[in-house]
Amino acid sequence: MKPSRFIYHAPSEVEEVLELLSEYGDEAKILAGGQSLMPMLNFRLLAPAHLIDINRVTGLDNYALGDSGLSVSALVRHRDLELSPETELAYPILHEGLTNIAHVQIRNRGTICGSLAHADSAAELPSILIALDGRMNVRSKSSRRTVPAEDFFRFHLTSDLDSTELLESVDIPAMTRNSVGAFDEVTRRKGDFALVGAAVVGTWSEQGTIEDCRIVCSGVAPTPLRLKEAEEFISGTDLSDEVLIGVQQLVTESLEPTEDVHTSAEYRKKVTGVVVRRGLARLAGQRRVINV
Amino acid sequence: MSEAVELDPVESKMWITVTINGSKDTYLVEQRLTLADFIRKQVGLPGTHLGCEHGSCGACTIIMGNRAVRSCLLLAVQADGESIETVESLAENGVLSPLQEAFHANHALQCGYCTSGFLMSLVARLREGPIESEAEAREALSGNICRCTGYTGMVAAVMSLSSANGQNGEGV
Numbered sequence: 001m002k003p004s005r006f007i008y009h010a011p012s013e014v015e016e017v018l019e020l021l022s023e024y025g026d027e028a029k030i031l032a033g034g035q036s037l038m039p040m041l042n043f044r045l046l047a048p049a050h051l052i053d054i055n056r057v058t059g060l061d062n063y064a065l066g067d068s069g070l071s072v073s074a075l076v077r078h079r080d081l082e083l084s085p086e087t088e089l090a091y092p093i094l095h096e097g098l099t100n101i102a103h104v105q106i107r108n109r110g111t112i113c114g115s116l117a118h119a120d121s122a123a124e125l126p127s128i129l130i131a132l133d134g135r136m137n138v139r140s141k142s143s144r145r146t147v148p149a150e151d152f153f154r155f156h157l158t159s160d161l162d163s164t165e166l167l168e169s170v171d172i173p174a175m176t177r178n179s180v181g182a183f184d185e186v187t188r189r190k191g192d193f194a195l196v197g198a199a200v201v202g203t204w205s206e207q208g209t210i211e212d213c214r215i216v217c218s219g220v221a222p223t224p225l226r227l228k229e230a231e232e233f234i235s236g237t238d239l240s241d242e243v244l245i246g247v248q249q250l251v252t253e254s255l256e257p258t259e260d261v262h263t264s265a266e267y268r269k270k271v272t273g274v275v276v277r278r279g280l281a282r283l284a285g286q287r288r289v290i291n292v
Numbered sequence: 293m294s295e296a297v298e299l300d301p302v303e304s305k306m307w308i309t310v311t312i313n314g315s316k317d318t319y320l321v322e323q324r325l326t327l328a329d330f331i332r333k334q335v336g337l338p339g340t341h342l343g344c345e346h347g348s349c350g351a352c353t354i355i356m357g358n359r360a361v362r363s364c365l366l367l368a369v370q371a372d373g374e375s376i377e378t379v380e381s382l383a384e385n386g387v388l389s390p391l392q393e394a395f396h397a398n399h400a401l402q403c404g405y406c407t408s409g410f411l412m413s414l415v416a417r418l419r420e421g422p423i424e425s426e427a428e429a430r431e432a433l434s435g436n437i438c439r440c441t442g443y444t445g446m447v448a449a450v451m452s453l454s455s456a457n458g459q460n461g462e463g464v
């Protein structure tokens with residue numbers, strides 16, 4: 001018997017989940033895919049008194065792709081979206097991010113919302129959600145609120161959710177015809193958390209310049225890090241080789257990344273510049289495809 | 293936090309009905325029992341192995357609802373109403389399945405500790421379609437860890453299947 005004792009709840013309605021959360025708050029943990037929570041329970045790093053398993057809640061396992069964008073409910077597994085050709089077509093960057101998460105056996109259970117609520121600073125999805133300007137739909141027994149992805153991540157493993165709140169779904173706005181995005185990362189082995197990852201998004205204008213850029217990095221700070229200086233540097237340019245070399249230099253020189261057991265700050269500095277450049281080079285390549 | 297909770301020993305158990313390797317049964321399980329420990333100790337099928345117990349090694353991989361999953365990261369109570377396949381489902385009357393036979397023929401195992409996890413990952417993968425290239429074979433093997441073989445034999449085993457057995461996912 002690995003986890004310490006808890007009282008197991010398997011509600012079937014969202015309202016019951018919210019009721020349990022409001023009753024037990026700090027004493028409770030939501031169990032979604034379990035791919036981050038179960039290891040912590042097995043090692044007794046966490047010992048919640050109540051476990052609220054949301055896997056049997058009706059109506060949480062669906063996603064909807066429409067003209068205004070994509071909406072993903074709390075129980076949609078990484079693998080569900082990964083296997084959706086429409087989603088891959090609408091958001092290639094999201095598909096790339098998903099296939100970089102762990103291995104298929106983990107993605108078969110892990111959920112999109114669980115990855116976001118878990119808020120690991122090296123995870124792929126938080127950076128991608130910020131790059132795509134996603135919105136988190138958060139609900140408790142007494143309130144509902146929507147949090148922009150950019151304000152959702154507070155610290156490594158800490159999101160904006162309080163202990164009575166459920167991340168019920170996330171919304172991602174539709175990408176326009178000229179919008180492009182790419183995700184790239186460096187890992188020691190395939191499937192590992194990113195040493196450094198970069199989600200880059202932009203829109204090609206009719207004049208052939210890149211606008212509305214977002215560059216968001218995983219693994220370099222306690223939260224996903226938006227590189228605003230680099231965004232400004234590339235905005236309005238044509239992402240020529242010169243610009244790409246310049247932005248790589250800027251990122252490498254200005255970044256002060258975290259150091260941990262996985263790698264040194266020095267290595268992260270170098271690699272972040274490279275990963276950002278590679279991502280942007282792909283945006284440059286996509287310009288030819290969309291033909292502006 | 294948890295120390296303060298008084299748990300009724302009866303209340304902390306639940307009845308679950310699970311189909312394991314084709315046979316449906318009802319069990320009384322402790323709420324905090326992992327699915328892996330349930331399969332090994334309560335059901336008595338020790339072929340599912342435990343290495344890391346945090347999702348990394350893949351030794352505990354089983355198939356639930358047609359998807360390969362880590363049984364160390366699930367609770368037994370979560371399997372209520374589900375259909376599970378373990379490595380014990382592969383051989384029939386002591387005759388190895390084609391995939392097991394390919395492992396045997398290609399020296400794809402040494403100590404064998406990791407083998408059941410690899411087999412179940414591959415069974416799930418092969419049901420989705422044939423593995424056409426060495427790169428695809430390595431991708432299919434990448435979610436499990438083997439400390440002995442260096443994977444070469446496993447890649448050879450998977451590739452031998454593709455030519456010999458048509459790899460349509462039936463009876464692998």
Ligand SMILES: Cc1cc2nc3c(=O)[nH]c(=O)nc-3n(C[C@H](O)[C@H](O)[C@H](O)COP(=O)(O)OP(=O)(O)OC[C@H]3O[C@@H](n4cnc5c(N)ncnc54)[C@H](O)[C@@H]3O)c2cc1C
Pocket residue numbers: 029030031032033034035036037038039074100101102103106109110111112113114115117118120122123124125161165166167168191192193194346347348
């Ligand atoms: C071997 C291995 C490798 C991995 N590699 C990667 C990787 O490369 N990249 C990566 O991003 N992740 C990786 N992961 C983690 C994986 O992606 C997890 O699935 C994910 O982080 C959590 O999603 P989950 O649904 O499993 O959540 P759970 O484990 O069930 O929950 C995680 C946390 O979020 C809370 N939570 C979950 N859902 C909600 C909700 N809807 N509302 C409020 N709170 C909620 C839980 O209470 C818990 O605190 C890996 C995991 C393993 C085991």
Ligand code: FES
Pocket residue numbers: 341342343344345346347348349350351352353362363364365
């Ligand atoms: S024992 Fe489950 S993955 Fe290692």
Ligand code: FES
Pocket residue numbers: 400401402403404405406407437438439440441
């Ligand atoms: S054969 Fe020994 S770990 Fe794989």
